Amino acid sequence: MRLWLQIFMFGCATAACSSNNAEIQSAIKVEIVQTDLGYQLMRGGETYTIKGAGMAIEDIEAFAAHGGNSIRNWTTTSEYQDVQELLDSAHASGVTVALCLPMKSERRGFDYDDADAVAQQLAAFRDEILKYRDHPALLVWIIGNELNHSYTNPAVYDAVNDVAKMIQALDTNHPTTTTVSEIEEDLVREISTRAPALDFVSFQLYGKLFALHEALEEIGFKQPFMMTEWGAIGYWEVETTAWGTPIEMTSSEKADIFLRGRQDILATLEGQLIGSYAFLWGQKQERTPTWFGMFTEAGEETETVDVMHYIWNGVWPANRTPRVKSMSLDGKNAKLSVILVAGETYQATLEVFDHESDPLRYRWEVKPESDATQVGGDFEEPLPSLDGLLSDSTAATTEMTAPAPGKYRLFVYAYDGQGHAAHANIPFLVSAGNEE
Secondary structure (H helix, E strand, C coil): CCCCCCCCCCCCCCHHHCCCCCCCCCCCCEEEEEECCEEEEEECCEECCCCEEEECCCCHHHHHHCCCCEEECCCCCCCCCCHHHHHHHHHHCCCEEEEEECCCCHHHCCCCCCHHHHHHHHHHHHHHHHHHCCCCCEEEEEECCCCCCCCCCCHHHHHHHHHHHHHHHHCCCCCEEEEECCCCHHHHHHHHHHCCCCCEEEEECCHHHHHHHHHHHHHCCCCCEEEEEEECCCCCCCCECCCCCECCCCHHHHHHHHHHHHHHHHHHHECCEEEEEEEEECCCCECECCCCCCECCCCCECHHHHHHHHHHHCCCCCCCCCEEEEEEECCECHHHCEEEECCCEEEEEEEEECCCCCCCEEEEEEEECCCCCCCCCCCCCCCCCECCCECCCCCCEEEEECCCCEEEEEEEEEECCCCEEEEEEEEEEEECCCCC
16 A cells, blocks of 8 residues: 655655665756757756646656646655665656755744754755765755745845855856745745746745736746646635635545646746646645545545646546535535534435546445644644434445534545545534524
């Protein structure tokens, strides 16, 4: 079974990880050039088109088999992943890596007015750069992830500039970027003023991806850029229930969003967009265990993997993931703000279509609603499942006894036996039933 881990938790699972350290490796020069058609990423003197995803697990062989050719990560210092092995494994599969230097963020307590702390961080990054600069899988350096998230001190971008200048001095083969979670005129101006050594800026957008054209035009942004995270609509951007709980799209609705995002937005920005990385090739708990990952906790592919396969290859995979048609609880969908009475029994149903008519297996589970307040993808503890509430957790239709008063979610998965799973969930509120 594959090892499926939270973001930053990487585990080596392929034979390619056992590299020959004696093998002489040399860097492949990467640069951004301006042509009559706009900006273009070049690698080894040839045009390089990124077919990318953010990867929180090491599953590079399967990623490459689907047509992906570049991954981005979020740290070079995880205790769970040997970065040298990650780069070796990627290179063996013809995959490049946008390697992220984990600059500390203000929202996690780092003070960019502390000159000694900033200098220590810079010195630590020097060692990381010297370690990996000559690896042929290295594509670009990412200097920090969303450092603008909840920040107040613009000195962070002075520090970014110092890292970029150091990379220019130590590594002439790889461009530098930093990622931001917004496209705002003041922010872009601040970065361009304080960190002019950067080769380009990268944006990370979810629901706001669909306003990208307008955002770029509004601030007059004409420079090359990457989209280093994009994917499902964020839990902070969606409709909510009457009691304020975010309503998650089904796996099929998310797949449709990925396809629209690529075809309607990203594909129309060629000449300025020099690469994009879909989020997330893996699984993580972020409000729910299914919100952002393209895989389930057990490692099944969801329909977004089908979409990325289509985007990267121009054809759909031979066997496709089941497609969710509808999910209901007490005859209602999630947008109808389902309220139940504790101890009462209610019917839940999932309707699914499978392209190849594969026999389907089902799994239902109830979890308490997350009370997490973390932002920016910070680690969240997985939520427990509640036992004894479902009459049959393996059928397309089941009955659920409402638990004690509180906020919950009912999840359902449909598996096709071919390594794929569809999923959906409905948040629901349970009352005591004796309110006046």
